[in-house]
Amino acid sequence: MSDVVLKVENLAKRFGRVEAVKNVSFSVRRGAIAAFLGENGAGKTTTIKTILGFLKPDAGRVETRYRQPGYVPEHPVFFPWLKGREVLGFTAKLFGVDRNELVRLVDRISAAVGFDPALLERKVQTYSLGNQKKFSYLQSLIVSPDFLIVDEPFSSLDPVSIKSVRELFLRLKEEGKALLLSSHLISEMEKITDDVIIIKKGSILLEESVERLKKEGPFDLEGLFLSFHGEIGGRHT
Amino acid sequence: MPVSHRFEVDFFLARRKVLSARSLYVLLAGLAALIGYVWVKDSYSLSFQFFLFLFPHIFLFISQDMMMDEIETGVLENIVFVRGAFRDYLFEKNMYLFLMALAFALAAFSLFAAYGLASGEFSARFLLQFLAGVAAGAYYISLGGFLSFYFKGGSNVLVVIIGQLATFIGLLLSATQRLGFIDQLTSASFPDWSSRLKLIVFLGVLPNILVFEKYFAASLGMAALACFFLVLQKMKLGALELKKR
Numbered sequence: 029m030s031d032v033v034l035k036v037e038n039l040a041k042r043f044g045r046v047e048a049v050k051n052v053s054f055s056v057r058r059g060a061i062a063a064f065l066g067e068n069g070a071g072k073t074t075t076i077k078t079i080l081g082f083l084k085p086d087a088g089r090v091e092t093r094y095r096q097p098g099y100v101p102e103h104p105v106f107f108p109w110l111k112g113r114e115v116l117g118f119t120a121k122l123f124g125v126d127r128n129e130l131v132r133l134v135d136r137i138s139a140a141v142g143f144d145p146a147l148l149e150r151k152v153q154t155y156s157l158g159n160q161k162k163f164s165y166l167q168s169l170i171v172s173p174d175f176l177i178v179d180e181p182f183s184s185l186d187p188v189s190i191k192s193v194r195e196l197f198l199r200l201k202e203e204g205k206a207l208l209l210s211s212h213l214i215s216e217m218e219k220i221t222d223d224v225i226i227i228k229k230g231s232i233l234l235e236e237s238v239e240r241l242k243k244e245g246p247f248d249l250e251g252l253f254l255s256f257h258g259e260i261g262g263r264h265t
Numbered sequence: 266m267p268v269s270h271r272f273e274v275d276f277f278l279a280r281r282k283v284l285s286a287r288s289l290y291v292l293l294a295g296l297a298a299l300i301g302y303v304w305v306k307d308s309y310s311l312s313f314q315f316f317l318f319l320f321p322h323i324f325l326f327i328s329q330d331m332m333m334d335e336i337e338t339g340v341l342e343n344i345v346f347v348r349g350a351f352r353d354y355l356f357e358k359n360m361y362l363f364l365m366a367l368a369f370a371l372a373a374f375s376l377f378a379a380y381g382l383a384s385g386e387f388s389a390r391f392l393l394q395f396l397a398g399v400a401a402g403a404y405y406i407s408l409g410g411f412l413s414f415y416f417k418g419g420s421n422v423l424v425v426i427i428g429q430l431a432t433f434i435g436l437l438l439s440a441t442q443r444l445g446f447i448d449q450l451t452s453a454s455f456p457d458w459s460s461r462l463k464l465i466v467f468l469g470v471l472p473n474i475l476v477f478e479k480y481f482a483a484s485l486g487m488a489a490l491a492c493f494f495l496v497l498q499k500m501k502l503g504a505l506e507l508k509k510r
Contacts, residue, residue: 043508081348082341082507097347105339107278109285118274122345168344 031057032093033175033206034079039088041074048074049230052088056175056208056223061201063221064210065253071230072210073102076177079208094206096123098173102180103157104164112148112155112163116170123171133170140196141165142189157184165193175206182213194220218249226256274345275354279361283327288419292326293369309386313377317394317476320373324366324402325426328409329419331358337417342507352502359495363406367399394476400484400491401472407494414501425470432470453479 032055039052049071056062066072077083079090080099106115120130138145143162147155152163161184168176181197182190190213197207197220211217224241226234233256241247283289296319304312332355335341341351374395381387405425412421436443446463455461468474468483468490475484 077342077507082346082351084506097344099342099344099347101339101342103339105342107282107340109281114281118277119345122270122274124270171344173344 031059033058034094034208035091036075036079037089037091039075039078039090040086041071041078041083042086047230049078052227052230052232054225054232054235056206058174058206059201059204060222061197061207061209061220062223062225063214063217063249064208064225064227065212065214065217065249066210066227067257068212070227072227073179074230075227076179076208076210080177092175094173094175096171096173096175098168098171098176100161100164100168100176100178100181102183104160106152106160106163108151108153110152111150112152115152115163115167116148119167120170125170125172130170133172134166137166137169140192140199142192158186158189161185162189165196173205175208176200177208177210179210181209181211182216190216214250214253218247221249224249224252226253228256271350271353272357275357276361278354279358280365282330283362283365286329288329289326293323296320296322297373309377309380309384313381313391316373316377317391317398318473320370320395321398321401321405321473321476323369324363325405325409325422327362327366327369328406328413329422330417331355331362331410331413331421333413333415333417336505336507339507351507352505355505356499356502359406359410359498362410363403366402366406370395370399370402390478393481394478397475397481397484398473400487401475404472404487404491404494407491407498411494411497411501414498428470432467450474453477 034056036055037053039049040047041049052071052075054062064072064075074083076099078085079092080097116130116134120126125133134145134148137143141162143159143166147159147163152160155163181193185193194216197209200207201220201222209217209221221238223237224234225232234252238247241252300312300316300319303315335355341354346354378387378391381391408425409421412424415421416424436447440447446460449455449460449464450467455464464483465486468480468487472487474480475487
C-alpha cells in the first residue's frame with residue numbers, strides 16, 4: 029500500500045445525460061507503468077482530467093500520494109504568443125528549477141525524446157504536431173515529476189520517437205517514478221506495461237498486474253483487450 | 266511552490282497576452298490620435314478632459330478575450346494549471362489587467378500632468394478626475410471579465426460598446442420625451458427612486474461619467490458594482506471545469 033501514489037475510488041462523472049465515468053476505482057504504484065486502456069469515449073481522458081483537477085468528480089475520491097505530477101495531454105495546446113523558451117522559463121520559475129538545472133534538464137530530456145532545442149526560439153504553436161508532443165514531454169519532465177500521466181503517449185510521433193519515448197518511460201520507471209499511460213497503441217504498451225487497467229463505457233473491467241496475468245497463461249495484451257470488447261473469444265468474454 | 270512565483274508567472278502570462286494583441290495597439294493609437302487632434306485644434310485643457318473621459322475604455326479594451334478563449338482552446342490543460350490552479354490564474358487576471366491598464370493610463374496622465382504643471386494649467390481636480398476614472402476602469406475590467414464567460418473573441422468588449430452606442434442613440438432620438446432625465450444627468454440631481462435607478466443603469470452602461478466632478482461621489486458605488494461582478498466571476502470560476510476542446 030505504501031507503494032501506491034494514486035488511488036481512485038468510486039469515481040463518477042456525468043456530462044448532462046451522459047455518464048462519462050461511473051464507479052471507477054483503481055490505483056497506480058510507484059516504480060511501475062500502468063496501461064490505461066479503453067476504446068474512444070470509454071472515459072480515459074475524463075478520468076485523467078478529474079485526477080489532475082481539471083474536472084470535478086460528481087462522486088468518489090482521488091487520493092494522491094505523489095509530490096509532483098507531470099502531464100502530457102493527447103493534443104497539447106500552448107499559448108500561441110509564447111516561444112518554447114518562454115514556456116520552459118515560466119514553468120521552471122514556477123517549480124523552482126534554477127537556470128543551470130534547466131539547461132541541463134533541457135539537454136537531457138530533448139535528447140531522450142528526440143526534440144531539437146533550436147526550436148525553443150520559435151513559438152510553440154508553429155511546431156509540427158509531433159514536436160508539440162515532444163515539447164509537452166519536455167515541459168512536463170523539467171518539473172521532475174514523481175508521477176507522470178500521459179494521454180496517448182505515442183500519438184503524432186514517428187517510429188523513431190516512439191522508440192525513444194518508450195525507452196524514456198522505462199528509465200523513469202527504473203528511477204522509481206509512477207506512470208499512468210492511456211493509449212490505443214496496445215502493441216507498444218505491451219512492451220513496457222506492468223499493470224493493466226481496462227475501462228469500457230465508463231466502468232473499469234480489469235485492473236491487474238502483468239505478472240499476475242502471466243501466471244494465468246501467455247500474456248497477450250491485445251487479445252486481452254479485444255476479449256473485453258467482444259471482438260474475439262477469450263478467457264474474459 | 267512559492268506563491269510569489271505563482272503570481273509572477275500568472276502576471277507574465279497575462280502581460281504577454283495583452284502585449285501580443287495588435288487590436289489593443291490600434292485602439293490605443295486611435296485614442297491617442299483623437300486626443301492629440303483635439304489638443305492641436307483646440308487646447309490642452311479640452312484634450313485633457315477628452316483623455317479623462319475616454320481613458321477608462323483602456324480598461325475595457327484590455328479585458329477582451331479574458332476568459333472563454335483560454336478556457337476553450339485547451340491551453341489551461343497544462344502542467345502549470347493542475348490542481349485547480351487555472352481558476353486562480355483566471356481570477357487573478359482581473360488584477361493583472363487592471364494594473365496594466367493603469368500603467369498605460371498613468372503614463373498618459375503623467376504626460377498631461379507634466380505639461381500642465383510646466384505651463385501652470387494643471388489643477389488638483391484633474392487628479393480627482395483621474396482617480397474617479399480608475400474606479401470606472403476597475404468596473405470595466407470586472408464587467409468585461411464576467412461577460413467574457415459568455416462572449417468570445419473580444420465580443421465581450423463589443424457588447425459593452427454596442428450598449429453604450431444604443432444608449433447614446435436612444436437618448437438622442439428620444440431627447441424631447443426624456444428631457445427630465447437629461448436635465449437630471451446634467452445637474453446630477455436625482456430626486457426620486459425612479460430617477461436614481463435610471464442613473465444606476467446609466468452608470469452601469471457608461472461609467473465614464475464618473476470623471477465629472479458632480480459624479481465623484483458615485484465612484485464608491487461603482488467600486489461596489491465592480492466587486493459585485495468580481496463575486497459573480499468567482500462563482501463562475503468556482504464551478505468551472507475544463508470540458509471542451
